[in-house]
Amino acid sequence: MRGICPVIAELFLSGILVWLTGAVACLALWRHPVAARRVTCGAALAGSLLDLIASSAAIFSSGSAEIGLPFGNPVFTWAIRLDPLSAYFNVTLATLAAAVSLYSFGYLKEMEGRRNLGAFGFFFNLLLLSLALVFTASNAFFFLAAWEVMALSSFCLISFEHEKEKTRNAGMLFLIMSHAGTGLLLIAFLILASASGSLDFSSFHLLASSLTPLQQGAVFLLFLFGFGVKAGLVPVHIWLPDAHPVAPSNVSALMSGIVIKTGIYGMARVFFDFYGAPPIWMGTVVLGLGVASALLGVLYALMEHDLKRLLAWHSIENIGIILMGFGAALMFRSLGQANLAALALIAALYHTFNHAMFKGLLFLGAGSVVQATHTRNMEKMGGLIRRMPVTALCFLLGAVAISGLPPLNGFVSEWLTYQALLAGFGTTLSMTRLMFPIAGSLLALTAALAAACFVKAFAIPFLALPRSEEAADAREASFPMRAGMAVLAVGCVTLGLGATWFVRVFDPITQLALGVRASSALTAAHGWALSPGTPHGGTISTAGIALLFLIAGAAFALPLAMRWRRRSVSGPAWDCGQPGLTADNEYTATAFSKPLRMIFSALYRPRREILAEYEVSPHYPSAIRFESEIELTFEKRLYAPLRERIMAASNRMKGIQAGSINVYLAYIFITLILLLLFGVRG
Amino acid sequence: MTEQMIARLIENIAQLCLLLALAPLVTGVIRTLKARLQTRRGPGILQPYRDLVKLFQKGMVVPETASWIFSATPWVVFFSTLLAGLMIPMVAADAPLGLFGGVLAVIYLLGLGRFFLALSGLDTGSSFGGLGSSREMTISALAEPAMMLAIFTVAIGAGSTGLTEIAGAAIGQSWRFLAPAQMFAFAALALVLIAETGRIPVDNQDTHLELTMIHEAMILEYSGPYLALVEWAASIKQLVLMTLLINCFWPIGLQPTWFGFGALQGIAWLLAKLLLLSCAIVLLETVNAKMRLFRVPELLAVAFTLGSLALVSTFLF
Numbered sequence: 001m002r003g004i005c006p007v008i009a010e011l012f013l014s015g016i017l018v019w020l021t022g023a024v025a026c027l028a029l030w031r032h033p034v035a036a037r038r039v040t041c042g043a044a045l046a047g048s049l050l051d052l053i054a055s056s057a058a059i060f061s062s063g064s065a066e067i068g069l070p071f072g073n074p075v076f077t078w079a080i081r082l083d084p085l086s087a088y089f090n091v092t093l094a095t096l097a098a099a100v101s102l103y104s105f106g107y108l109k110e111m112e113g114r115r116n117l118g119a120f121g122f123f124f125n126l127l128l129l130s131l132a133l134v135f136t137a138s139n140a141f142f143f144l145a146a147w148e149v150m151a152l153s154s155f156c157l158i159s160f161e162h163e164k165e166k167t168r169n170a171g172m173l174f175l176i177m178s179h180a181g182t183g184l185l186l187i188a189f190l191i192l193a194s195a196s197g198s199l200d201f202s203s204f205h206l207l208a209s210s211l212t213p214l215q216q217g218a219v220f221l222l223f224l225f226g227f228g229v230k231a232g233l234v235p236v237h238i239w240l241p242d243a244h245p246v247a248p249s250n251v252s253a254l255m256s257g258i259v260i261k262t263g264i265y266g267m268a269r270v271f272f273d274f275y276g277a278p279p280i281w282m283g284t285v286v287l288g289l290g291v292a293s294a295l296l297g298v299l300y301a302l303m304e305h306d307l308k309r310l311l312a313w314h315s316i317e318n319i320g321i322i323l324m325g326f327g328a329a330l331m332f333r334s335l336g337q338a339n340l341a342a343l344a345l346i347a348a349l350y351h352t353f354n355h356a357m358f359k360g361l362l363f364l365g366a367g368s369v370v371q372a373t374h375t376r377n378m379e380k381m382g383g384l385i386r387r388m389p390v391t392a393l394c395f396l397l398g399a400v401a402i403s404g405l406p407p408l409n410g411f412v413s414e415w416l417t418y419q420a421l422l423a424g425f426g427t428t429l430s431m432t433r434l435m436f437p438i439a440g441s442l443l444a445l446t447a448a449l450a451a452a453c454f455v456k457a458f459a460i461p462f463l464a465l466p467r468s469e470e471a472a473d474a475r476e477a478s479f480p481m482r483a484g485m486a487v488l489a490v491g492c493v494t495l496g497l498g499a500t501w502f503v504r505v506f507d508p509i510t511q512l513a514l515g516v517r518a519s520s521a522l523t524a525a526h527g528w529a530l531s532p533g534t535p536h537g538g539t540i541s542t543a544g545i546a547l548l549f550l551i552a553g554a555a556f557a558l559p560l561a562m563r564w565r566r567r568s569v570s571g572p573a574w575d576c577g578q579p580g581l582t583a584d585n586e587y588t589a590t591a592f593s594k595p596l597r598m599i600f601s602a603l604y605r606p607r608r609e610i611l612a613e614y615e616v617s618p619h620y621p622s623a624i625r626f627e628s629e630i631e632l633t634f635e636k637r638l639y640a641p642l643r644e645r646i647m648a649a650s651n652r653m654k655g656i657q658a659g660s661i662n663v664y665l666a667y668i669f670i671t672l673i674l675l676l677l678f679g680v681r682g
Numbered sequence: 683m684t685e686q687m688i689a690r691l692i693e694n695i696a697q698l699c700l701l702l703a704l705a706p707l708v709t710g711v712i713r714t715l716k717a718r719l720q721t722r723r724g725p726g727i728l729q730p731y732r733d734l735v736k737l738f739q740k741g742m743v744v745p746e747t748a749s750w751i752f753s754a755t756p757w758v759v760f761f762s763t764l765l766a767g768l769m770i771p772m773v774a775a776d777a778p779l780g781l782f783g784g785v786l787a788v789i790y791l792l793g794l795g796r797f798f799l800a801l802s803g804l805d806t807g808s809s810f811g812g813l814g815s816s817r818e819m820t821i822s823a824l825a826e827p828a829m830m831l832a833i834f835t836v837a838i839g840a841g842s843t844g845l846t847e848i849a850g851a852a853i854g855q856s857w858r859f860l861a862p863a864q865m866f867a868f869a870a871l872a873l874v875l876i877a878e879t880g881r882i883p884v885d886n887q888d889t890h891l892e893l894t895m896i897h898e899a900m901i902l903e904y905s906g907p908y909l910a911l912v913e914w915a916a917s918i919k920q921l922v923l924m925t926l927l928i929n930c931f932w933p934i935g936l937q938p939t940w941f942g943f944g945a946l947q948g949i950a951w952l953l954a955k956l957l958l959l960s961c962a963i964v965l966l967e968t969v970n971a972k973m974r975l976f977r978v979p980e981l982l983a984v985a986f987t988l989g990s991l992a993l994v995s996t997f998l999f
Contacts, residue, residue, distance in 0.1 A: 383747075385749045385750075385751070386749060400794070400797065403793075403797060404790065405790055405793055405794040405797055406783075406787060406790050406791060406794060411790055415786055415787075415790075418786055418843070419843065422834060422837055422838065422843065425834075425838050426838070426841070434993060434994070437831060437834040437835075437838070437993050438831075438990075438993075440830055440831075440834055441826075441827040441828075441830040441831045441834065441986075441989070442827060443830075444826040444827050444829070444830035445823065445824075445826050445827040445830075447826070448793070448819075448822060448823035448824075448825075448826035449823045451793060451796075451797050451819065451823070452800075452819035452820065452822075452823050454797075455797060455800040455801055455804070455815060455819055458801065459800070459801050459804035459805065459815070460804070462749075463749060463751060463801065463804050463805040463807075464747055464804060464805060464806065464807035465747055465807045524781075525781055528781070529781050529782070532843075534841065534842075535841075536841060536842045536844065536847045537841070537842050537843070537844070538784035538785075538786075538837075538842040538843035538844030538847065539780070539781050539782070539783070539784070539844060540782070540783045540784070540786070540787055541781060541782040541783065544781070544782040545765060545782055545783065545787070545791075548761075548765060548782075549761055549762075549765075552761045552764075553757065553761070557757040557761075560907070561753065561757070564742065564906070564907045564908075567740075567741035567742065567906065567907075568741060568742045568743070568744050568906070569741065569742075569743055569744070570743070570744050570745075570746050571743040571744070571745065571746065572745065572746055572747075573745035573746070573747055573748070573806040573807055573808040573811075573903055574808050574810065574902060574903065575808065576808075576809065576810075581747065581807055581808060583807075585807065585808065585809050586807050586808075586809065586812065587804060587809055587811070587812020587813060587815070587816065591812065591813075591816065592804075592812060592815070592816045593816070594816070595816060595817060595820040595975065595976075596820055596823075598976060599820070599824070599976070599979050
């Protein structure tokens with residue numbers, strides 16, 4: 001492996017320093033809201049751009065750089081390593097963070113003077129800084145330290161609007177789950193460290209495969225769920241749909257776009273760096289959990305009418321899709337199929353970047369909408385496409401991309417995932433091979449349900465008539481906000497059309513993880529088409545499809561539409577004979593998802609209550625109150641009993657907390673004796 | 683290279699013309715046959731062409747509540763359906779636009795059209811549009827896993843998602859369609875075809891303003907040329923799915939190339955096979971009653987089971 005040019009390392013470090021300086025400066029400027037806002041966003045933007053340049057250069061120079069930080073101590077080294085995998089996640093982070101920072105110039109303006117922007121800027125820059133360090137830390141101690149800083153700054157940002165009880169609860173839940181996850185990671189790292197005698201990641205390389213099978217399995221599960229908590233893996237996802245929506249929208253975009261990806265990064269690091277060829281059950285577990293996350297995520301998203309909560313559930317869905325790629329890659333590795341493993345890994349990592357782009361975009365769009373209408377409830381929006389045309393267009397692009405429709409980026413990564421799953425069937429003769437096509441068909445169901453969900457998520461807020469006065473008076477987002485969204489929209493389009501160009505980015509990563517370079521096998525027809533790399537595997541050309549759409553649109557649609565416009569008149573839509581169409585006639589989000597609520601009622605266990613008040617006859621009610629609610633299975637059946645047990649146990653333990661100093665001294669004494677005995681025996 | 687590209691271009695244009703010209707005919711034939719089977723006279727097989735011509739000459743009414751989505755949708759639907767149509771083998775085993783995408787691209791391009799159609803249904807603000815959109819998205823979502831299982835079965839046999847390769851593999855083994863896996867997959871895909879093209883027992887293409895309608899409800903506000911585009915796209919979609927079904931499973935008569943006398947033979951075979959499939963659809967539509975909306979998932983569950991059986995039988999045989 002080659003080293004990389006020292007300039008890259010210096011650029012990366014200066015990005016980190018800019019974030020650090022920005023964080024401290026914000027804290028100092030907390031009394032000057034305008035300056036604090038400018039420093040917050042300016043530092044975040046500058047740091048992101050530096051990081052973007054450094055990491056993209058690092059990918060293309062395909063080496064890795066070890067950077068020692070100047071304040072080490074004898075026990076732990078504070079070392080950063082920028083290898084291709086780290087650099088890839090840093091590029092994802094930097095692209096998203098740059099767009100979000102640009103957006104924040106406008107978004108934070110409304111908070112000026114009303115909230116402490118100094119504190120916000122401090123945690124915002126600290127979050128970016130810790131994310132970059134999580135992706136590059138090269139020893140376990142440093143990694144966990146950065147991981148904790150990230151968790152704590154996320155917690156502070158989630159709880160930023162802490163005067164609301166819901167926000168406080170969501171923040172606490174996040175903190176508890178996050179620390180439970182960190183605990184699992186700590187145990188896993190300690191097992192590895194005791195085997196290698198060092199905390200350095202390079203000493204863990206392929207180490208996990210030399211452990212006993214039992215230890216291997218334990219380490220794998222600890223890492224899977226430890227990182228899974230952060231990623232929002234079902235069944236440890238419950239904090240995510242609560243925490244992401246309550247944060248300010250620019251933070252939500254970062255949380256869903258990149259913070260949950262630290263879990264994905266961790267898994268990639270562990271599964272493809274620390275493990276050699278893992279036993280096949282590990283791959284099947286990841287694939288199975290991926291399918292479950294994808295399906296449950298989208299099914300719950302469909303029932304959601306809070307725009308931001310809906311997007312948060314979709315993060316769980318997309319993490320599931322990413323994990324399906326990971327699971328397939330692990331299985332291929334066990335089966336000795338390096339090329340297919342590379343295909344599946346590329347699918348997963350490609351989707352990781354894509355999800356950062358379109359989910360970031362959708363959350364920023366939702367942020368603009370929420371700022372304009374002062375509600376997160378879709379049923380109170382409507383008709384925003386006329387009031388906010390740019391936001392609407394950006395949101396539409398994001399919706400098409402996340403639904404996996406051609407020619408945008410979501411389609412490309414889902415296509416690669418399908419190809420990996422399809423090729424998997426021929427790799428083994430055991431029954432496990434049936435998992436691949438079944439996972440593929442459930443991915444199809446997920447994608448189709450996501451499309452249904454985004455028809456709702458775009459059409460209800462943006463189309464038809466406004467459903468409230470706030471929506472009718474909504475104002476378009478300010479220029480920096482539109483610019484931030486536009487950057488991500490361009491990202492979605494570029495990653496979709498430029499797929500054959502982008503897959504080259506993965507060469508150094510697959511070289512590092514699997515020892516193969518896949519990009520030349522993945523491109524066909526002089527870079528016009530993408531192919532799965534198997535002979536006669538079928539090709540796809542998003543650029544070609546887009547080009548044909550453009551040609552057809554310019555040659556036929558535009559001239560004909562112009563001509564037909566002269567013959568068209570505007571008139572009222574069919575109002576079913578009622579006098580005039582009002583917002584009350586419109587289809588609601590609840591009504592839109594009603595068929596699916598009934599079909600999947602075994603999962604949702606919906607409950608509804610209709611209260612009609614009438615004066616004369618029950619056929620002419622004067623007021624109707626309708627309430628509908630679904631049950632969140634995991635919360636109710638798994639976590640609620642667990643919480644009760646914990647509460648009961650701590651109640652019982654109250655007995656030993658007598659409050660008398662003598663008793664506590666006795667406790668300390670007993671503990672000391674026990675420790676001494678333990679020490680003597682050892 | 684350039685000669686090859688010109689040949690490709692000619693193939694594409696030929697298939698484009700075939701799609702545009704044949705699609706209304708298939709709709710017309712199905713309608714007439716259905717009328718005859720129900721001892722009615724029916725409108726004549728050329729009626730869909732007359733409808734299109736008439737609609738293209740008319741003016742149109744655009745709802746005041748609608749946005750640009752409403753005007754963009756007919757184009758998106760029309761072009762995406764045509765693109766999907768160019769990716770399937772119709773006359774020759776070689777799909778003219780096979781390089782740009784295989785069976786997955788076909789499904790997802792049709793999905794793109796449906797996405798926009800559902801948006802425009804909600805765009806008008808009328809309750810009917812939303813009702814149609816909601817049902818369409820629900821049913822298509824439930825049809826998707828069965829469709830993908832059936833397609834995986836076929837694609838695994840061919841080792842590719844490219845339709846050229848799939849048709850090629852089917853031609854290579856001419857009795858393959860009798861293998862249990864192929865038959866189960868065919869049955870699954872046929873059920874999906876019924877759901878996707880809005881046929882009885884899932885939806886009824888012949889009804890307007892009925893509370894049970896799905897596709898018609900979404901496009902209720904369209905008139906004039908835009909309605910013509912949407913209707914034309916719907917019939918092309920039907921042709922695409924029917925051709926996909928017959929040529930993947932029963933490739934008899936598919937020519938090696940578009941050029942020469944063989945092309946006429948290929949078109950004759952295509953027409954014959956389409957007629958046969960149309961007869962089957964007509965029979966099915968006549969002897970069945972439309973299902974309640976909430977019984978449709980059961981039908982699609984049957985399709986999913988058939989798809990799973992198809993997969994398991996590739997494992998066994």
